[in-house]
Amino acid sequence: MELFIQQLVSGISIGAIYSLLAVGYALVYSVYNFTNWAFDGFMAFGAFMGFTAITSFFMPFWLAALFSIILTVILSVGTEKLAYSPLRVRKAPRLFMMISAMGVNLATVNIINLVYGGVFRKFPIDTLQPIFIEGVSIGRMDLMAGGISFGVLALLWVFLYRTKWGLGIRASSIDILTASLMGINNNAVAIIVFAVTGVLSSVAGIFYGIKYAVFPMMGIVTIKAMIASIVGGLGNLPAAIVGSMILGILETMVSGYISSTYRDLFSFLFLIIILLFFPNGLMGKSGDEKL
Amino acid sequence: MSDEILNVKNLTVDFGGVRAVNNVSFVLEPGEFVGLIGPNGAGKTTIFNLITNAIKPTAGEINFKGKSILGKSPDRICQLGISRTFQNIRLFPQMTAYENVELGFHSAPQYSLAEAFVRTPRARRIEIDTRKKAMELLEMVNLKEHSHARASSLPYGLQRRLEMARAMATNPELLLLDEPAAGMNDDECNDLIKLIREIHTTKGYAMIMIEHHMNVVMDLCRDSRIYVLNLGSLLAVGTPTEIQSNPDVIRAYLGEPKHD
Amino acid sequence: MGYINTIIILGGINIIAALGVAILTGYTGLFTIGHAGFMALGGYMSAIFVKELGVPFPIALLLGGTFAGLCSFIIGYPAFRSELRGDYFAVATLGFSEATRLLLNNTRSLGESINAAESGIGMAFKFLGPLLVKLGGVFGYMSLPSPTNVFVVVVAVILALFFAHMFVTSQYGKNCIAISQDEVAAQMMGVNLLKTKMIALFVSAFYAGVAGGLMAFYFAYLTPSFFTITKSSDLLAAVVFGGIQSLIGPVITGFVLVLFPELLRTFAEWRLIIYGFLFVIVMIFRPQGLLGYVEMNFYFARVWWNKLRRRGQTSQKG
Numbered sequence: 099m100e101l102f103i104q105q106l107v108s109g110i111s112i113g114a115i116y117s118l119l120a121v122g123y124a125l126v127y128s129v130y131n132f133t134n135w136a137f138d139g140f141m142a143f144g145a146f147m148g149f150t151a152i153t154s155f156f157m158p159f160w161l162a163a164l165f166s167i168i169l170t171v172i173l174s175v176g177t178e179k180l181a182y183s184p185l186r187v188r189k190a191p192r193l194f195m196m197i198s199a200m201g202v203n204l205a206t207v208n209i210i211n212l213v214y215g216g217v218f219r220k221f222p223i224d225t226l227q228p229i230f231i232e233g234v235s236i237g238r239m240d241l242m243a244g245g246i247s248f249g250v251l252a253l254l255w256v257f258l259y260r261t262k263w264g265l266g267i268r269a270s271s272i273d274i275l276t277a278s279l280m281g282i283n284n285n286a287v288a289i290i291v292f293a294v295t296g297v298l299s300s301v302a303g304i305f306y307g308i309k310y311a312v313f314p315m316m317g318i319v320t321i322k323a324m325i326a327s328i329v330g331g332l333g334n335l336p337a338a339i340v341g342s343m344i345l346g347i348l349e350t351m352v353s354g355y356i357s358s359t360y361r362d363l364f365s366f367l368f369l370i371i372i373l374l375f376f377p378n379g380l381m382g383k384s385g386d387e388k389l
Numbered sequence: 390m391s392d393e394i395l396n397v398k399n400l401t402v403d404f405g406g407v408r409a410v411n412n413v414s415f416v417l418e419p420g421e422f423v424g425l426i427g428p429n430g431a432g433k434t435t436i437f438n439l440i441t442n443a444i445k446p447t448a449g450e451i452n453f454k455g456k457s458i459l460g461k462s463p464d465r466i467c468q469l470g471i472s473r474t475f476q477n478i479r480l481f482p483q484m485t486a487y488e489n490v491e492l493g494f495h496s497a498p499q500y501s502l503a504e505a506f507v508r509t510p511r512a513r514r515i516e517i518d519t520r521k522k523a524m525e526l527l528e529m530v531n532l533k534e535h536s537h538a539r540a541s542s543l544p545y546g547l548q549r550r551l552e553m554a555r556a557m558a559t560n561p562e563l564l565l566l567d568e569p570a571a572g573m574n575d576d577e578c579n580d581l582i583k584l585i586r587e588i589h590t591t592k593g594y595a596m597i598m599i600e601h602h603m604n605v606v607m608d609l610c611r612d613s614r615i616y617v618l619n620l621g622s623l624l625a626v627g628t629p630t631e632i633q634s635n636p637d638v639i640r641a642y643l644g645e646p647k648h649d
Numbered sequence: 650m651g652y653i654n655t656i657i658i659l660g661g662i663n664i665i666a667a668l669g670v671a672i673l674t675g676y677t678g679l680f681t682i683g684h685a686g687f688m689a690l691g692g693y694m695s696a697i698f699v700k701e702l703g704v705p706f707p708i709a710l711l712l713g714g715t716f717a718g719l720c721s722f723i724i725g726y727p728a729f730r731s732e733l734r735g736d737y738f739a740v741a742t743l744g745f746s747e748a749t750r751l752l753l754n755n756t757r758s759l760g761e762s763i764n765a766a767e768s769g770i771g772m773a774f775k776f777l778g779p780l781l782v783k784l785g786g787v788f789g790y791m792s793l794p795s796p797t798n799v800f801v802v803v804v805a806v807i808l809a810l811f812f813a814h815m816f817v818t819s820q821y822g823k824n825c826i827a828i829s830q831d832e833v834a835a836q837m838m839g840v841n842l843l844k845t846k847m848i849a850l851f852v853s854a855f856y857a858g859v860a861g862g863l864m865a866f867y868f869a870y871l872t873p874s875f876f877t878i879t880k881s882s883d884l885l886a887a888v889v890f891g892g893i894q895s896l897i898g899p900v901i902t903g904f905v906l907v908l909f910p911e912l913l914r915t916f917a918e919w920r921l922i923i924y925g926f927l928f929v930i931v932m933i934f935r936p937q938g939l940l941g942y943v944e945m946n947f948y949f950a951r952v953w954w955n956k957l958r959r960r961g962q963t964s965q966k967g
Binding site for chain 3: 127132133135180181184185190191192193194195196197198200201202203204205206207208209211212318321322324325328329360362363366367369370373374377378379
């Protein structure tokens with residue numbers, strides 16, 4: 099039983115991290131209709147910036163996190179301005195947007211690799227003593243990761259559903275052209291969407307780095323979050339979160355009870371099988387193309 | 390009854406809280422040419438989308454040649470004999486005019502995959518034959534000189550004609566034209582009227598035409614009938630003269646007269 | 650001399666795999682960052698056929714390619730059948746490729762645990778145990794025969810290019826092109842999206858699988874580390890730079906992208922960074938790549954030939 103609770107908490111924490119990534123992916127997809135491959139690199143970038151802030155600049159954790167978030171936002175918005183928006187104004191097909199995104203990703207990840215090397219690094223934070231509840235050891239970091247991730251998501255929800263800017267973004271996710279005709283500033287929306295992406299990916303990167311390790315290819319976990327959000331049903335942020343939580347918990351269970359080697363394999367198979375039975379995702383809204 | 394080519398019964402579709410098409414029913418015989426008009430947003434294109442299953446209806450039946458086509462994939466519906474043009478022109482932009490039309494012939498490949506890799510004499514004959522037929526269609530819509538031009542480089546009016554040729558290439562029995570005269574001036578409209586009439590007489594398709602240019606509709610439908618749609622419901626059906634003098638139709642287009 | 654041979658062989662193998670990606674991405678518009686996975690599947694399967702089952706080398710290559718093609722249905726069918734929003738296919742190619750590599754990394758340990766199993770599920774797969782151990786996991790599948798030489802590769806490239814050309818100029822290929830330009834319109838005009846995409850995927854995976862096999866029989870061993878995301882990125886780069894909707898383009902860049910890194914060893918670490926920037930630059934300034942939309946087309950050859958002849962005639966008269 100203790101093992102189960104431990105795995106559950108761990109699973110919730112990784113699910114929370116996946117949720118951040120899944121929401122970031124879903125947000126960009128629902129407004130701009132393409133997969134932001136660079137997301138992978140942003141996450142690694144965020145983790146490494148946090149890492150550097152602590153190890154080279156001796157910042158306290160909260161400052162390092164802020165430092166990382168700000169830099170990642172700059173990277174994310176910069177990518178949008180330089181690599182995506184020139185294509186979007188030309189109505190470039192989705193394939194071209196994805197190629198550009200993959201280009202940014204390749205550059206980012208490999209620059210990190212060049213500068214830092216491929217060594218797996220431990221995120222330099224004092225491993226706090228786990229909390230014991232009823233004899234079950236629960237990682238403090240897991241709780242923090244889960245708590246903060248959900249906090250960030252809650253803030254995002256408030257932003258999207260209770261502010262004017264959020265309304266603009268939601269309108270744009272339905273139809274960019276109409277939204278701009280109604281007076282919504284597309285440039286502002288782009289900056290905000292990618293700034294949010296930057297925040298989500300850096301926070302996820304830091305927590306992932308704490309939970310596992312910091313290394314250039316760490317962003318690869320974003321594909322799990324991407325698939326989870328697609329299968330949960332895009333166009334639907336809560337579904338992205340639900341999909342990620344289910345995935346996080348299930349895969350941790352597999353890792354704990356069967357073997358960690360097969361964890362990723364399981365995740366991938368799980369997602370394929372879900373898709374076979376639910377060809378339209380679990381909770382998705384269909385996007386009707388205007389004919 | 391058994392002769393009908395299209396039988397639509399109580400067709401209804403809801404988008405969220407909006408009922409875009411409400412209980413629409415009509416019947417078409419083979420070879421008939423009818424018009425479909427109505428103010429913007431009346432649901433005309435939506436009906437085309439429903440017939441071709443680009444969207445699924447909330448309720449109702451759609452029967453083509455006596456059999457229901459509900460739930461069939463759009464490509465299957467095309468193979469069964471329904472083809473269309475689009476309100477917003479959807480040509481293949483980087484393909485030439487010729488290639489666009491040719492696609493209609495081979496969207497369901499006419500030879501096997503193996504023959505694609507090793508082109509047998511039979512496959513070659515098919516390709517030559519298809520080429521001939523595609524050029525004939527291009528000639529019919531007066532686009533033969535432009536056959537090597539990229540579709541996206543053609544002027545708007547020519548693109549509309551090209552879309553018609555492509556739709557004809559699929560060898561339909563029912564052809565749906567969505568605002569073929571959009572953006573045309575009077576001269577172009579007259580040419581279009583002649584072209585559509587020629588297509589109808591030579592090919593004998595059943596045709597439904599959505600159009601806003603009243604003179605085009607009234608001319609082409611003078612021996613037939615026009616359906617008027619408003620806010621998703623069928624408002625009226627009749628000959629051009631009947632429709633033009635129908636007070637409900639006039640009100641739908643011009644709105645209620647103001648009383649001070 | 651041997652060095653030049655190596656370049657030709659590796660370049661040729663890259664060309665064949667790049668042609669596969671060209672068919673899927675260049676012609677059908679489906680983004681893939683997972684073709685290393687198909688190379689791995691084809692490579693390992695061909696190797697098994699030759700080393701364990703004594704199948705003749707050319708047949709083993711075809712079988713390996715076919716195996717890779719069949720495996721492509723695992724992601725192709727669910728992805729193309731569904732109407733999900735979201736780039737499910739693109740993301741799945743990455744997941745599939747990584748999952749394959751993971752699986753191959755663990756063949757030895759999996760095999761060893763099956764061999765050691767006294768009861769349970771492992772018993773059902775007892776026969777697989779020794780084979781899995783042989784595949785070697787991270788340590789690689791060793792001591793393969795190496796009949797791949799320059800002649801074999803050149804013949805393979807010529808055949809690959811010929812059949813690819815046949816495919817893209819066929820009605821199937823043209824349907825793929827239509828899908829890449831407007832998939833909804835294509836479907837409305839009668840193209841069966843699921844079938845057409847799966848055919849394109851199968852052919853492209855087949856090509857990658859054959860390339861993987863040729864690779865196995867050149868290096869005389871295989872390890873999963875040959876088939877990383879980097880390899881998939883290299884293949885994608887050949888198509889992005891070579892040109893969308895072109896075969897000759899990716900052939901040229903497929904070869905050049907093997908040649909340059911060899912010549913510029915010092916820049917090896919910078920290679921992917923440069924590719925990354927180039928992807929963005931190409932998409933913004935010249936999305937059609939080197940030879941996009943220009944195809945080895947006898948039409949162009951004839952026009953060019955006629956131009957030459959006319960010039961010859963006028964010079965005779967004057």
